[in-house]
Each structure stands twice: as structure tokens, then as C-alpha cells.
Ligand SMILES: Cc1cc2nc3c(=O)[nH]c(=O)nc-3n(C[C@H](O)[C@H](O)[C@H](O)COP(=O)(O)O)c2cc1C
């Protein structure tokens with residue numbers, strides 16, 4: 001009955017009440033367990049049920065007043081904190097609960113209990129805020145953006161995708177010169193801009209800047225600078241919007257006054273040696289390295305030598321395989337293979353011994369997520385129990401151009417540098433050393449072997465904290481696809497194989513992996529063949545060169561064309577998993593001998609891991625896929641965005657009915673981590689707000705499980721308009737971005753004049769044009 005029961009590591013004790021009638025007893029227990037939550041304790045009144053007079057939000061979902069919401073929400077947060085209790089609802093009880101239909105609403109509607117539905121004249125209001133995950137997967141025009149690859153072909157622009165999003169500008173009215181920003185008033189640095197008759201047009205007088213150049217300090221976080229709190233030294237200096245908490249005016253003996261910045265070394269947490277910049281941030285690459293790259297001064301001779309060899313090798317192969325015998329008779333496959341082997345030239349370099357990796361039941365994986373998978377979000381997920389993390393997809397060409405924004409995607413939090421959990425040594429490859437392992441992996445996009453190789457070389461030589469490098473073979477976005485990268489590689493397996501071979505050769509001890517989709521088109525899956533090829537190499541080359549060296553493969557169970565319209569195909573994923581298991585068992589007896597590569601070339605000590613991905617929304621889905629589809633672990637994307645505590649659910653093997661105040665505390669954490677990562681000045685707060693709003697565009701989709709008639713919750717179900725158990729829960733469910741801005745103001749202060757935010761999908765168009 002309960003797929004999680006056998007696998008749940010820590011199932012809650014069974015409910016104490018005996019159930020007389022199985023169905024009804026279970027239902028009653030369910031209600032009693034869930035309904036003890038904060039707001040539900042208060043009996044609902046008739047007036048509350050008759051909602052028509054409430055300001056009904058046209059977008060469905062929720063009814064809130066925008067004005068003054070921040071203040072009242074803060075009170076609400078405090079109020080519901082008093083009642084705070086995280087409900088640990090035993091999965092078993094809930095899965096057995098009777099299914100009550102949500103009357104008259106379309107399939108795919110979340111089964112919300114009657115008492116929480118917003119009714120107008122007794123009619124349930126259907127929410128119209130359709131979600132568009134395809135739009136979300138495309139990039140935004142953010143400050144770290146790599147330039148408009150969000151939509152691609154102008155003629156075929158998708159309806160509703162808001163491509164040219166503008167967040168306004170987050171900057172001081174009149175800035176402060178860097179020669180003053182981090183110095184005490186009487187000991188300024190030298191202005192490097194005011195030279196040779198040029199003028200530096202920003203403030204040089206700290207008092208004037210504080211009075212006129214910028215807005216007053218923020219009052220959020222009790223006015224205490226989040227960066228100073230953890231490091232005792234705020235690199236934002238006078239530009240920090242919490243500067244009062246780390247500055248003072250001192251009076252000298254001669255009576256003169258001076259504004260000074262404070263430092264408190266006792267607050268400094270251990271910082272990883274060689275990593276300065278913002279507290280807890282690693283993989284900070286010196287500007288000099290990016291300049292070398294942008295000026296094409298970086299030494300890529302290693303990659304170049306291999307690329308030249310690859311080109312020569314492909315030429316030989318092409319020639320032999322296109323050739324006919326003198327009489328014009330086609331050669332047999334075996335003849336061609338023989339000929340290729342005779343002409344084979346050894347490559348200039350061999351892959352170095354790799355650090356072994358491990359993926360298991362105890363390491364749920366946070367997916368690579370463009371825009372959303374930023375450092376603060378990953379930090380939050382790691383805290384919640386994410387076992388492994390990936391960077392946002394970094395575009396190889398932009399890395400090679402030394403683009404600052406692209407390199408910024410590869411920074412990680414120190415919590416991601418710690419080893420993942422490891423509880424099953426028998427499933428690990430020989431030589432796996434957990435103490436040398438870490439959580440953070442990089443994902444890159446490349447359309448040509450030379451881009452993949454050089455990017456890999458630059459990454460491993462510049463970033464000390466990398467678990468592995470994953471090549472993206474799934475990105476569906478037009479611009480990426482048309483350039484030959486992302487999901488286009490699904491149709492170019494020979495190129496993909498060469499890329500992975502080459503990446504392995506230049507990646508030192510860092511393993512290489514890849515992330516696939518089923519295929520490009522619906523109904524024509526190619527993943528199985530590609531997996532086979534990546535495990536062993538193409539038959540012509542494998543005997544000469546061994547396996548390509550892919551340490552792990554992740555498969556997202558959808559095609560490019562399918563996008564998010566229908567469910568991930570876990571049956572197909574299971575077939576691939578079975579095929580890989582079979583390979584492992586029968587390695588020795590494997591098909592023809594040509595295909596059995598030399599053991600020493602097999603990746604990861606002969607153990608290629610296989611990770612499934614798609615629609616995982618609870619511990620029940622997670623363990624079901626591990627136990628039944630037999631994947632090594634599951635990668636989670638939208639499930640983590642909507643409810644980051646999915647990782648905690650997996651760890652505990654239980655559904656968690658998080659109270660609204662607890663959910664708000666995660667938003668607060670994100671804000672704090674955002675400031676620590678991007679800075680506490682106007683720009684850093686602006687970046688934090690922008691990414692917080694992107695995050696809130698997912699969190700509002702969470703329907704508290706205590707409001708559901710039955711479980712399991714489904715990721716693609718949409719709720720009809722409903723109200724939460726308290727006003728804060730109602731606010732958190734709002735799909736109106738104006739409410740999201742109000743929520744951001746609770747932790748980041750008022751949005752500055754001119755701040756704009758438009759959600760990624762402007763209209764509610766849900767229909768997606770078939771692509772590809
Ligand atoms: C907002 C968003 C951004 C994404 N960005 C990436 C990315 O950069 N690289 C990648 O390989 N997949 C990306 N994906 C795809 C996910 O990693 C994942 O394969 C997909 O969402 C299916 O998993 P899910 O059903 O758990 O959401 C993205 C998905 C979303 C929703």
C-alpha cells in the first residue's frame with residue numbers, strides 16, 4: 001500500500017487511535033493529525049466561508065490586500081510562530097485516505113478540502129494562474145545573463161514567454177567612489193578616476209553620500225548587517241544598507257569627529273584557505289584569470305593537442321567508413337574495423353586517474369537549475385538535506401571568453417564542499433574515498449568538442465572545489481539547440497562521445513558525467529542507445545581507445561519536444577536502469593569481444609552510476625523510483641523549488657506539513673543567504689530581491705498537505721482558488737507577483753523606486769507550441 005513503508009529510514013510511530021472502520025478510521029486520523037495545525041485550530045466561521053466580499057484575486061489562488069501586507073504579514077508570522085508545529089504526517093495513514101473528488105473541476109486539479117476552497121455564490125473558483133515550467137527553464141535577463149538565449153527564433157516566439165524582462169536598476173541615487181567606500185573618513189584611498197583632467201562624478205564625501213547619495217539604512221534583520229554578523233568585516237563598507245551596525249562616529253582628542261568602520265575579528269568563521277571575498281563562498285576566481293581568458297592569453301595547449309588529434313582521428317574514421325573496395329564492393333563492418341585499427345594513432349594524452357564518485361539512496365540530488373539554482377538556494381537545499389548539488393548551466397563559450405557572470409555561476413557555498421552522506425559501502429566503486437568527495441558539481445553546455453575540452457580545462461585549473469563536470473545534453477531552448485549544444489547532442493552521439501573522451505583527458509582527477517533526455521522528438525527515444533555508447537564506446541573505436549569514461553548518466557524522462565506537458569516516462573528510465581544492471585552483471589560475457597573495453601578505461605572503477613529524473617515530488621516518489629525503477633538515486637528539480645524540504649522528507653521518510661511561519665523562515669533564510677552572497681549594498685539587495693522573486697514564483701505552488709483531501713500530492717496538479725489555514729498561509733499561496741514583492745519587502749526592505757518585476761510567463765498561456 002505504502003511504497004515508502006519499507007524504505008522509510010525513520011517512519012513515525014503509528015497513530016495511537018485504533019481504526020475501527022478501515023476507511024473512515026483512517027480518514028479521521030488523517031484529519032486529526034493534520035488539523036492540529038496553526039490556523040486550523042481556530043474554528044471557521046460562516047462569515048469566513050462566505051468569501052464573496054473578500055477581495056477576490058482575479059488570478060485565482062488567493063485573496064490578499066497588497067497595501068500594508070508586509071506589516072500585517074510580519075505580525076501574522078509572529079502569531080503563527082507561537083503555534084508553530086511541523087506536522088509529521090505518517091505517509092501510511094495518508095496514502096490510505098479515501099479519495100474525495102474535487103467536484104466539477106478538471107483533471108489535474110489538486111484535491112483541496114471543501115472548507116478551504118474559495119467559493120463565489122457556492123461555485124468553486126478555478127484558479128487561472130497557469131504555471132509554465134518551460135518558460136521558467138529559459139533564462140531571464142538577469143545581471144549574470146549571457147545574453148538573449150531565452151527565446152530563440154523571433155518568428156516562432158512562444159506565446160506568453162516574457163523574454164525581455166526588466167527589473168529596473170538597483171543602484172544609489174549618486175554613488176560613492178571606491179576610494180572612499182571601505183575607508184575611514186580621515187584616511188581615504190586615492191581616487192584612480194580623477195586623473196589626467198578627468199572627473200570622477202560620484203561622491204567623495206562620506207557624510208554627503210550617506211545623507212543624499214543613498215537611502216537610509218534598512219530596518220529588516222533588526223538593522224544588523226548579515227555579512228558583518230558572520231564575518232565581522234563587511235566588504236560593502238559605507239555602501240552597506242546596514243552600515244549603522246558596523247560603523248560609528250568617534251571623537252578624537254582634539255575634538256574632531258570621524259566616521260569609522262568597525263571590524264570584529266572574533267566573529268570570523270573559519271574561512272577556507274585561499275578563499276576570500278564573501279564569507280563562506282568558494283571557487284572565487286581571480287580577475288586576472290578572466291582577463292587572460294578574454295585576451296586569449298590562457299595556455300590551452302593541452303586541450304588543443306587533443307582536439308587536433310580528435311580531428312585527425314575522425315578524418316581517418318570517416319575515410320575508412322565511407323570507402324569502398326577497389327571493385328566498388330562495400331566492405332564488411334569487420335573489415336572496416338580492422339582497417340581503422342591499423343590506421344589508429346595513439347592520442348597525445350591519456351586521461352589521468354579520476355577521483356571516484358558515488359550516488360546512492362542517501363544522496364538525493366538537487367538538479368541543475370538555470371537562474372533558480374543559485375548559491376543561496378543550493379545552500380538552503382543542502383541545509384534541508386540535499387545530498388548533491390549542481391551549478392546552473394554555464395555556457396562554455398562564455399566561460400572561455402572570461403565572462404564574469406558565467407564564472408560567478410560556478411561559485412559554491414562552503415557547505416557544498418563537504419562530503420555527501422555515505423551509508424552503503426557495498427554500492428560504492430572500489431577506491432571511493434568519501435572524505436575526498438564533495439557535493440558541488442559544475443554543469444556546462446558546449447556545441448563542439450573544442451569548446452567542451454577547453455572549458456573543462458579552464459574549470460579544473462581554476463576551481464578547487466568541483467565534484468565533477470556534467471555536460472548538458474537536455475537543454476531544450478531554441479538558441480542552445482540550434483547552436484548544436486544541449487538537447488541537440490542527443491542526435492549527435494558520435495560528437496558527444498568524442499567530447500566526453502576529450503573532457504576526460506583534460507579534466508585531471510575530476511570525473512565527467514552527462515545529463516540526457518529521452519530524445520529530441522516525442523515517440524522516438526534515443527537515450528538507450530546513447531547510454532550504451534557512453535558506457536562502452538562506439539564499436540569501431542572502443543577496442544583501440546577503451547570506454548569514453550562517463551562516470552554517471554542522468555536521464556530526464558521526457559523528450560525535448562515534450563517539454564513539461566506530460567509526465568516523465570519512468571518506465572523507459574527503468575528499462576535503461578535494467579540495461580545498465582545487465583551490463584554490470586554480464587560484463588565479461590558481453591556481446592562481441594570488440595565491444596568489451598579494457599577494464600582500465602572503464603569509468604569510475606567500472607561503476608557507471610545511473611540517476612533518474614522527472615516529477616519527483618515526495619519521499620514516496622523518491623523511494624519508489626529507487627526501489628522499482630532501480631536507479632541509483634533520483635535528481636529533483638521543480639519539487640525542490642516548490643518545497644525545498646522534500647530533502648528533509650526523504651531523510652525522514654515522512655510527509656511534512658510545514659506551517660506557514662516555517663515556510664516564511666525559509667524565505668528569510670534565502671534573503672539572508674542572498675545578501676551574504678551578492679552583497680548588502682543597493683546592488684546586492686537588488687540581486688537578492690530578484691532571485692527571491694524568481695524563487696517565490698515556485699514556492700506559491702505548494703499546496704499545504706493539510707489542506708488536501710488525500711495524498712499523494714502531485715507536482716503537476718493545480719489548485720483551485722483556496723485560502724490557507726491562516727492569513728500567512730493564504731499570502732504564501734498568492735500567485736500575484738505584487739504579493740511576492742510584498743513578501744520580499746519583509747526581509748529586504750521596501751523595493752526601491754523604479755524596481756520592476758514581471759513573472760516569466762506574462763500571460764497565462766499554457767499551450768506550448770510544438771518545437772524541434
Ligand atoms: C527553472 C528550471 C531551470 C532548469 N535549468 C536547467 C539547467 O540549467 N540544466 C539542466 O540540465 N536542466 C535544467 N532544468 C531541467 C531540470 O534539471 C530537470 O531535468 C527537469 O526540470 C525535470 O525534473 P523535475 O520534473 O524534477 O522538475 C531546468 C528546469 C527548470 C524548471
Ligand SMILES: [Zn+2]
Nearest residue numbers: 177191193200
Ligand atoms: Zn573617485
Ligand SMILES: [Zn+2]
Nearest residue numbers: 225234240680
Ligand atoms: Zn554590512
